[in-house]
Amino acid sequence: MAKQEPILKAEDLSKRYEDGVLAVDHLNLDVHPGEVYCLLGANGAGKTTTVNLFLNFIPPTTGTCFIKEIDVTKDPLEAKKYVSFVSENVMLYGNFTARQNLDFFAKLGGKLELSKEDYHQVMRRVSLQERAFEQRVKNFSKGMRQKLGISIAIIKDAPAILLDEPTAGLDPKAAAEFLEILNELKDEGKAILMSTHDIFRAKEIADRVGIMKEGRLVMERTREELQYEDLVKIYIDYMRAEPLTV
Amino acid sequence: MFWSIARKEIVSNLLSYKFFVVILLTAVLIFTSFFIMHRDYKQRLSDYHLIKPKPDEPIAVIPPNPLSIFVKGLDDAMTRSFEISVIGVDVRAGQESGNIIFSFFSAPDFIYIVRVVLSLVALLFGFDQVSREKEKGTLKLMLANPLSRAKVLSGKWMGNFLSLAIPFLLVTLLGFVLLIFDPDIYFSSGDLFRLAVILFISLIYIALFLSLGILISTLTKKAAASIVILLFIWAIVVFVIPNLGTLLARQIVDIPSVRALSEKREQIWTREVLLIYEDKDRIAHFQTIHDDMDKLEEDYRNKFSRLIKLSKNINRISPVASFIYAVTEIAGTGIGEEDCLKRDIIRYKNNIFQDVVINKKEYPAFNYRYRSLSQIFVQGALFDSAWLIFFVILFFALSYFAFVRYDVR
Numbered sequence: 001m002a003k004q005e006p007i008l009k010a011e012d013l014s015k016r017y018e019d020g021v022l023a024v025d026h027l028n029l030d031v032h033p034g035e036v037y038c039l040l041g042a043n044g045a046g047k048t049t050t051v052n053l054f055l056n057f058i059p060p061t062t063g064t065c066f067i068k069e070i071d072v073t074k075d076p077l078e079a080k081k082y083v084s085f086v087s088e089n090v091m092l093y094g095n096f097t098a099r100q101n102l103d104f105f106a107k108l109g110g111k112l113e114l115s116k117e118d119y120h121q122v123m124r125r126v127s128l129q130e131r132a133f134e135q136r137v138k139n140f141s142k143g144m145r146q147k148l149g150i151s152i153a154i155i156k157d158a159p160a161i162l163l164d165e166p167t168a169g170l171d172p173k174a175a176a177e178f179l180e181i182l183n184e185l186k187d188e189g190k191a192i193l194m195s196t197h198d199i200f201r202a203k204e205i206a207d208r209v210g211i212m213k214e215g216r217l218v219m220e221r222t223r224e225e226l227q228y229e230d231l232v233k234i235y236i237d238y239m240r241a242e243p244l245t246v
Numbered sequence: 247m248f249w250s251i252a253r254k255e256i257v258s259n260l261l262s263y264k265f266f267v268v269i270l271l272t273a274v275l276i277f278t279s280f281f282i283m284h285r286d287y288k289q290r291l292s293d294y295h296l297i298k299p300k301p302d303e304p305i306a307v308i309p310p311n312p313l314s315i316f317v318k319g320l321d322d323a324m325t326r327s328f329e330i331s332v333i334g335v336d337v338r339a340g341q342e343s344g345n346i347i348f349s350f351f352s353a354p355d356f357i358y359i360v361r362v363v364l365s366l367v368a369l370l371f372g373f374d375q376v377s378r379e380k381e382k383g384t385l386k387l388m389l390a391n392p393l394s395r396a397k398v399l400s401g402k403w404m405g406n407f408l409s410l411a412i413p414f415l416l417v418t419l420l421g422f423v424l425l426i427f428d429p430d431i432y433f434s435s436g437d438l439f440r441l442a443v444i445l446f447i448s449l450i451y452i453a454l455f456l457s458l459g460i461l462i463s464t465l466t467k468k469a470a471a472s473i474v475i476l477l478f479i480w481a482i483v484v485f486v487i488p489n490l491g492t493l494l495a496r497q498i499v500d501i502p503s504v505r506a507l508s509e510k511r512e513q514i515w516t517r518e519v520l521l522i523y524e525d526k527d528r529i530a531h532f533q534t535i536h537d538d539m540d541k542l543e544e545d546y547r548n549k550f551s552r553l554i555k556l557s558k559n560i561n562r563i564s565p566v567a568s569f570i571y572a573v574t575e576i577a578g579t580g581i582g583e584e585d586c587l588k589r590d591i592i593r594y595k596n597n598i599f600q601d602v603v604i605n606k607k608e609y610p611a612f613n614y615r616y617r618s619l620s621q622i623f624v625q626g627a628l629f630d631s632a633w634l635i636f637f638v639i640l641f642f643a644l645s646y647f648a649f650v651r652y653d654v655r
Contacts, residue, residue: 048655055390057654077392085390091382093254095261107250108391152387162390 005069006030007082007160007191008037008054013063014215015049023049025215026063031191033159036182038202039195041212042239047195050212051164054193055085067160081110084158088165090149094138098123098148101137102155109156122151126181143174150181161185163194167201179205203231211238247393248401255405259371265409268367273417275359280421283315283355288430290314290325297327299612304330304598306591306612311578312433313440315425316356319579324587330595356418357573360448361566364414365455365484369476371406372459374469376649381469385654399460399649403642407456411449418445440619444573450634451569455480457641464648483564491560491567499553507546514538536599540592547588554581562630565637572630578616582625590614 008031015024024046031037039047052058054065056076065072067079092101099119106114123133126147137145146166153161163182167175175198182205186192196202202209203226211219211234218238221229259265290310299305306328314321328335376399379385388398422441425431433441459476466472502510518535522528558581561567574580594612601607617625 052655055386057386057389077394080390080392083390085387087383087386089383090387091384092387093258093382093384095258100257104250104254105387105391108247108388108393110392149387156391 004033006032006066007068008162008193009066009069010050010053011064011066013050013053013065014061015046015053015058016061022215024053024060027212027215027217029193029210029217029220031160031193033189033191034186035207036186036192036194036205038206038209039193039212040197040199040202040209040235041195042197045212046215047212048164049215051085051162051193051195054083054162055080082158083160083162084109084153084156086146086149086153086161086163086166088168089142090145090152092137092145092148095136097134097136098128098140098151099133101148102151105152106155109152109158111155111157114155119155122155123148125154125184126151127177142169143171143177146170146174146178147181150178154181154185159189160191160193163192163196165196166194167196167198175201199232199235211235213238248397248404251388251398251401252405252408255402256409259406259409264370268370269413269417272359272363272367272414275354275363276356276417276421277424279354279356279359280315280425283318284425284428284431287312287315288428290322291430294325299327301611302609304602304609306330306335306594306614308587308614311616312431313437313444313577314355314579315431316441317444317573317577317579318355318357319574319577320581320584321579324579324584328591330591330598335591335595357444357448357570360451361569362484364410364448364452365566366480368410368452368455369459369473369480371410372456373463373472373476375402375406375460376463376652377466377469377472378463380467380652380654389654395649395652396646399464399642399646403456403460406460407453410452410456414449414452415445436619440576440578443576443619447569447572447576447631447634450631450638451565454565454634454638454641457638457645461641461645461648464645464652467653484566487564488561488567488570491563492557494560495553495557499549499556501549501553502546507542510542511539514542532599540596543592551585562633565634568630568633572627572634575622575625575627575630576619582622583617586617587614 008029010027010029013024013027014022016022023044027046027050029037029039029050039050041047049058053060054067054072056065056072056079059073068082070079070082072079093104096104099116102119102122103114106119120130120133124130128144128147128151132140132144137148140148149166167178170178179201182192182194186205186207194202194206207223209221209226209231210217219234221231221234287310294307294309297307298309299307308325310325311321376385379388389395426433458479459472462472462476462479463469466475514535518531518538522531558567558571562571571580575582591612594610597610602609623631
C-alpha cells in the first residue's frame, strides 16, 4: 500500500531568535497519518520551538511548516483547522468546570453543535472520573488536567496532534494512561508529533524517533530499527558528543 | 468565535471573587453617593426657597440643578445669590453645601465615583487579560485554533466591557429609581435625556480605561508588572495632569488676584463718591462708576477666560479632564454654563442700571435659561466626547498591534 501524504511537514526549517540563538537549524521532518513521531532532546535542543513553529506562534527564519499541505506562515488560520495542541502544563480556566473548559475550546475549534453528552463521552474516553466532569478545574491534579487537555484535542477531531512534553510531571500510571489514549488516536489515523524528554515512553509509543541537538535533527530511527538498537544508549551518546559547530 | 470568547470572559468574571467584590463596592459607593448628594440637593433646594428674591429685589439667584445630584460641578457657585448694586455684583454665600466634610473631601457625586473608582475598576478588569492567559498557558491553547488575534482581543474587550457596563447601568438605574420616589425632586424629560447622555459618556470613559488596561497587558509578560505600570499611569492621568494644567496655565497667563480686583473697585468707588458730594449730577457719577467697574471686571473676566481656556487645553492631555468637562457641561454645572450665567447676570445688572437708575422703572426679575444640549455640544462637549472616543480607539488599536507581535510562548 502506498504511503499517504504527510499531514505534518517541516522543510528546511530554521529559527534564529533575536538574541542570536539558533534554536532550529535546517530541520526536515514529516509525520504521516496513523504515525507517532517523538522528538527527543535535552532542554534547549529546539523541540518546543519546532512545535511553536508548526502552530505559527513564532515565524520561521527560513523554511516552511506545512499542515495538510497548507503553508502555516501563509495561511495560519486554515492550517490550524487541522491541528490540535496539548501543552506541557495544561492549566485551563480554574473557575470553569471540566465540561465548560471543553465546551469553550471545542467552540474555538469550530465544534459549535456539541451536546453535554458529547462532552461527557470524550471525558469518559480519556478515563476522567465522572464526578470530575462538573467540577471546577482548579481542584484538578496535573494528571486530570492533562487528560482534559487531551480531551480538548480529541473533541476538535483534527487530523494532526502536536504535544509538547505532555507526560512531564505525570506519575507512571497517569503517563501510561496518557500514552494509551495516544495509541488509540494513532489507530484512528491521527498524525502525532510529540516533543518529550522521556526516552522510555518515546520508545514505547513512537513509530519514529528523532533526536534533536542544538536545533539540528541529528538522528532518526524507526520503530523497527529500534528493535535492534538501544535508544537510551544512542541518546546518551549523542548528548555526550562534542557540541556541533555552526 | 468572537462571542464565544466574550461569553467566556463574562462567565469567568461572574465566577470570580474579584467581580463580586468590585461590583459590591461600586453598588455601595453609588448608593451612598446618591443618598448623600440627594440630601445635599434637598438642603440647597430648601435654602433656595428661603433666599429666593421677591419681585422687587435686585437679586439674581437660580435654584439648584437636580442633575447636580449626579454631577455637582460648579452648582454650589452657580446657585449663590448675586446681589446687584450700582457698583457691581456682590456675591453672597447662598445655597452652598451645608456639609462641611465637602470642604475636606470632594463631593462624592456619581461622576467622582466614575472618574476615580470605576476607572480603577476598569483597569483591574483589563490589566491581566493577556499576560494572565500567557502565564496560565491558555493563550497558547486558544491560539492553536483557527482564531485570529483580532478576534481574541476584541472578544476579550467586549466580554469585559459588558461585565462592567451591565452591572454599572443596573446599579445606577436602581439608585435612580429610588431617587425619583422623592416627590420633592423633579426631573424633566430634558434632565432624563441629559442623564442618559452622561451615562453614555461614562461608559466611553470606562471603555477607555479598560482598553488602557488591555494595552498594558499586551506590553507585559507578567500580570504583576501590568498592575504596577497601570497604577502609576492611573495616578498621573486621574490626579496629576488635571491639576498640573491649572498650575502651568497660571504661570503663563498673568491675572490679578481677586483681592487686587476688590481694591481697585474700592478705589473707583471712593473717588466717585467724593465727587458726588461736590456735583449735582449724581447719575453721571453713577454712570462713571458703573462704566469703570464694568471695564475693570470685563478686563478681569477676559484674562480669567484665557486662563480657563489654557488650563482646559493643557488638562485635556488627560482624557479624565475631557470626561469631566463633557459631563459637567451636559449636566449644566460646568465652566461654560457658569460663564453663561455670569454673563446673564451682568446683562441683568446693566438692565437694572438702565431701567431702574436712569429710567426709574421697577426692578426686572432675573430668569436664567440653561443652554440647550446642541449648544453645549457645539461649545465643547462634542470635542471632549470625540476626544474620549479617540483614546478608546487609540488604546485598542495599539493593543491590537502589540498583541499581533505578542510572544505567546
